[in-house]
Every structure is written in C-alpha cells, then in structure tokens.
Amino acid sequence: MSNVLNAKAFANASTVVVLALYVVCRIASLVAPDFLFGIAQSWFHTFSVESLKGTEPLVLGVFLFGGVSLAVLTWVTTYVTIVLYNRWAK
Numbered sequence: 001m002s003n004v005l006n007a008k009a010f011a012n013a014s015t016v017v018v019l020a021l022y023v024v025c026r027i028a029s030l031v032a033p034d035f036l037f038g039i040a041q042s043w044f045h046t047f048s049v050e051s052l053k054g055t056e057p058l059v060l061g062v063f064l065f066g067g068v069s070l071a072v073l074t075w076v077t078t079y080v081t082i083v084l085y086n087r088w089a090k
Contacts, residue, residue, distance in 0.1 A: 003089040007082035014078040015071050022067055026058070 028036045033053070040049045 004086050005082050007079050007086065010082045011075045011079040015075045018074045019067060019071055022070055026063060029058070 025036070037049055037053065040052075
C-alpha cells in the first residue's frame, strides 16, 4: 500500500479550508467581537489581548491582502510538508 499523497490537491484543500476560516473569523469580528476576543484570551493564558482590539474598521483592501497572503503561506507550507512526507514515508 502506498503512503503517497497528492501534494497539490492537499495544498489546495488546506488553503480552501483556511480561507473559509479566515472569512468566518472576519464575520465573527464584526458581529461578536467580544466573543472573538474571549476565545483569543483563552488561548493566550498569561497575556491580555485587550490592547489588541482595533480602533478602526478593517478596510476591504487590508482584508483581501490578508486573505491572499494567508492563502499563499498556507499553500506553500502544506505543499512542502506533503512533499517532505512523501519523501520520508518511503
């Protein structure tokens, strides 16, 4: 049985999932910012995230740039991870 994974397909799938979560997070920041910061506070136990709250709305250009850069980072990281996995799983 082969352990080989399709790196391109896996990277594409991972990128779609991460971008969906990015959009969900953006929506949550609009409709329930306190809930979102409550989650963040629970992840960073000894740090206060209160000072990280934005004072200006996120403009569309910044949102799109964040999405594109996150997509590129996710795709490249996933692709390289799968290529290495395929090489080392032999």
